[in-house]
Amino acid sequence: xxxxxxxxxxxxxxxxxxxxxxxxxQPSWVLLAYLIxxxxxxxxxxxxxxxxxxxxxxxxxxxxxxxxxVTTLAIxxxxxxxxxxxxxxxxxxxxxxTARRIAMTAMPQLVAAFHSLVGLAAVLVGAAAYLNxxxxxxxxxxxxxxxxxxxxxxxxxxxxNPVSRVELGLGVAIGAITFSGSVIAFxxxxxxxSGKPILLPLRHVxxxxxxxxxxxxxxxxxxxxxxWVFWTITALSFVIGFLLIIPIGGADMPVVVSMLxxxxxxxxxxxxxxxxxTAMIITGALVGSSGAILSYIMCRAMNxxxxxxxxxxxxxxxxxxxxxxxxxxxxxxRGSAExxxxxxxxxxxxxxxxxxxxxxxxAQHALxxxxxxxxKEGVSVKYAIHPxxxxxxxxMNVLLAEANVPYDEVFELEDINSEFARTDVAFVIxxxxxxxxxxKTDKTSPIYGMPVLDVEKAKTVLFIKRxxxxxxxxxxxNELFYRDNTMMLLSDAKKMVEEIVKSLG
Amino acid sequence: MDFISILTIFVLACFIGYxxxxxxxxxxxxxxxxxxxAISSVxxxxxxxxxxAAGVPGAKWLGLxxxxxxxxxxxxxxxxxxxMLAMYKKKER
Numbered sequence: 001x002x003x004x005x006x007x008x009x010x011x012x013x014x015x016x017x018x019x020x021x022x023x024x025x026q027p028s029w030v031l032l033a034y035l036i037x038x039x040x041x042x043x044x045x046x047x048x049x050x051x052x053x054x055x056x057x058x059x060x061x062x063x064x065x066x067x068x069x070v071t072t073l074a075i076x077x078x079x080x081x082x083x084x085x086x087x088x089x090x091x092x093x094x095x096x097x098t099a100r101r102i103a104m105t106a107m108p109q110l111v112a113a114f115h116s117l118v119g120l121a122a123v124l125v126g127a128a129a130y131l132n133x134x135x136x137x138x139x140x141x142x143x144x145x146x147x148x149x150x151x152x153x154x155x156x157x158x159x160x161n162p163v164s165r166v167e168l169g170l171g172v173a174i175g176a177i178t179f180s181g182s183v184i185a186f187x188x189x190x191x192x193x194s195g196k197p198i199l200l201p202l203r204h205v206x207x208x209x210x211x212x213x214x215x216x217x218x219x220x221x222x223x224x225x226x227x228w229v230f231w232t233i234t235a236l237s238f239v240i241g242f243l244l245i246i247p248i249g250g251a252d253m254p255v256v257v258s259m260l261x262x263x264x265x266x267x268x269x270x271x272x273x274x275x276x277x278t279a280m281i282i283t284g285a286l287v288g289s290s291g292a293i294l295s296y297i298m299c300r301a302m303n304x305x306x307x308x309x310x311x312x313x314x315x316x317x318x319x320x321x322x323x324x325x326x327x328x329x330x331x332x333x334r335g336s337a338e339x340x341x342x343x344x345x346x347x348x349x350x351x352x353x354x355x356x357x358x359x360x361x362x363a364q365h366a367l368x369x370x371x372x373x374x375x376k377e378g379v380s381v382k383y384a385i386h387p388x389x390x391x392x393x394x395x396m397n398v399l400l401a402e403a404n405v406p407y408d409e410v411f412e413l414e415d416i417n418s419e420f421a422r423t424d425v426a427f428v429i430x431x432x433x434x435x436x437x438x439x440k441t442d443k444t445s446p447i448y449g450m451p452v453l454d455v456e457k458a459k460t461v462l463f464i465k466r467x468x469x470x471x472x473x474x475x476x477x478n479e480l481f482y483r484d485n486t487m488m489l490l491s492d493a494k495k496m497v498e499e500i501v502k503s504l505g
Numbered sequence: 506m507d508f509i510s511i512l513t514i515f516v517l518a519c520f521i522g523y524x525x526x527x528x529x530x531x532x533x534x535x536x537x538x539x540x541x542x543a544i545s546s547v548x549x550x551x552x553x554x555x556x557x558a559a560g561v562p563g564a565k566w567l568g569l570x571x572x573x574x575x576x577x578x579x580x581x582x583x584x585x586x587x588x589m590l591a592m593y594k595k596k597e598r
Binding site: 031037038041042044045046048049050051054055057058061062064065068069072073076077078079080083084087088089090091092093094095096098099100102104107110111114115117118120121122124125127128129131132134135136163257258261264265267268269271272273274275276277278279280281282283284285286287288289290291293294297385387392393394395397398401402404406407408409410412 | 518550576
């Protein structure tokens with residue numbers, strides 16, 4: 001006996017504009033276009049694996065962006081095209097002029113400023129989506145006749161579907177943290193604010209409490225989409241971004257800048273989820289992982305955990321210099337520019353170790369001139385770069401490239417460290433902690449375990465330093481200054497190099 | 506697209522990002538930050554959606570402001586990256 005087939009359920013009526021989550025259903029060519037844009041962005045990063053392919057990669061990035069923008073404009077009914085064109089023109093002009101005028105030494109500040117703009121843009125987009133959910137296709141599509149109008153507050157007649165509310169909340173929160181954090185990072189890097197960490201009492205409790213509150217509110221947002229919930233999430237996120245970065249000292253900025261880079265990616269990804277847009281999701285994921293990996297590389301190069309950097313406070317009493325306080329009176333050898341010029345012109349190989357001090361003094365051009373003169377004398381000249389030299393990843397490489405130093409003369413720590421033992425002169429300009437042998441030997445030192453450049457193995461070490469007083473950012477005295485094979489060149493980095501150039505010429 | 510498809514794309518893209526970024530030479534880490542900055546401004550897509558829609562003026566103006574900010578980043582980011590990359594030269598032989 002066979003049962004008659006059960007009556008088929010009545011067809012579920014789904015409005016044709018939305019899919020199950022409520023995203024606007026896009027024609028397949030649009031999905032394809034966004035996918036191509038995403039792939040272009042992958043190529044943009046892929047190109048950076050070597051300087052030869054990098055410029056082509058950058059052009060891929062531009063093409064990807066153009067595809068994403070044009071596709072978006074093509075599929076939306078545009079109320080007023082003129083406004084949009086004007087907005088792009090204003091932004092484009094500001095961007096191009098800034099990019100052309102900015103000094104290479106100011107690159108860390110510029111990157112921080114750019115991060116803040118991405119963060120703020122994410123907040124604005126999130127707010128716009130909250131105010132006009134229909135345009136973003138995130139209105140809850142209901143299949144039954146439960147009559148959602150009964151549950152929606154009058155001020156906000158269209159209910160946003162719950163998944164999108166979480167995405168919106170997260171996107172706005174990450175965007176706001178990126179914005180206020182980057183503004184603080186910018187002010188510190190640009191010198192408008194002291195690079196010293198500002199330590200509030202109970203800051204960890206405060207930050208964790210705020211974070212829990214924000215997450216709780218995002219959860220609550222799924223049940224109540226009132227305006228106060230949304231704006232409180234936004235405001236609290238601005239506050240926490242500010243609180244997270246103020247306790248972090250200037251020298252930890254490479255990690256902070258990388259971390260904010262990562263956040264700006266996650267913010268874009270969260271907005272991509274809201275819009276169901278593959279280009280945004282792929283890009284967000286790429287940028288997010290990129291920043292995370294850079295943060296990891298920077299932390300490893302300082303032998304510190306990510307958490308300890310974020311907790312902040314490192315280098316807080318650098319000026320007090322507990323360890324180095326009494327050591328200033330120790331005897332050291334002081335040399336002149338002529339001595340340095342003589343030593344280097346007699347050498348077979350010179351390795352130059354640049355640090356943040358070179359950037360501050362803008363000494364890279366004079367340095368390259370010195371390198372050229374030495375090469376003319378038959379000296380082999382190489383550059384050794386520690387991963388955390390400077391204020392952002394790769395900072396020194398860009399400055400040397402700006403001064404026309406060929407990139408195949410510039411080496412990373414692990415590639416050149418074995419060469420110091422076979423080198424006549426190590427020329428340290430504006431670097432300190434990254435050369436400190438205490439990191440290898442002194443277990444009590446705050447920088448113990450950090451990988452350092454083995455400059456002390458060179459026959460002679462020349463150290464350009466402004467004065468003997470100041471210690472490095474870690475507040476540690478450098479044993480190297482007082483060794484027999486070290487000669488201190490006490491002067492402004494640029495002036496000293498220029499004098500050396502004069503005596504060589 | 507449903508949430509799971511989007512999540513799939515996201516997770517796979519994270520893996521691609523992981524491998525691609527580890528392959529970036531440390532010498533180009535600053536241009537990497539500048540270009541990631543530029544491409545993360547793909548958030549302009551959301552800004553355009555907001556500013557294209559009529560009806561809610563508040564949302565439109567927020568969208569337009571976001572378009573300005575993202576454009577600064579896109580043009581500035583790509584231009585400054587191009588400027589930096591053009592400086593990296595090989596030794597003349």
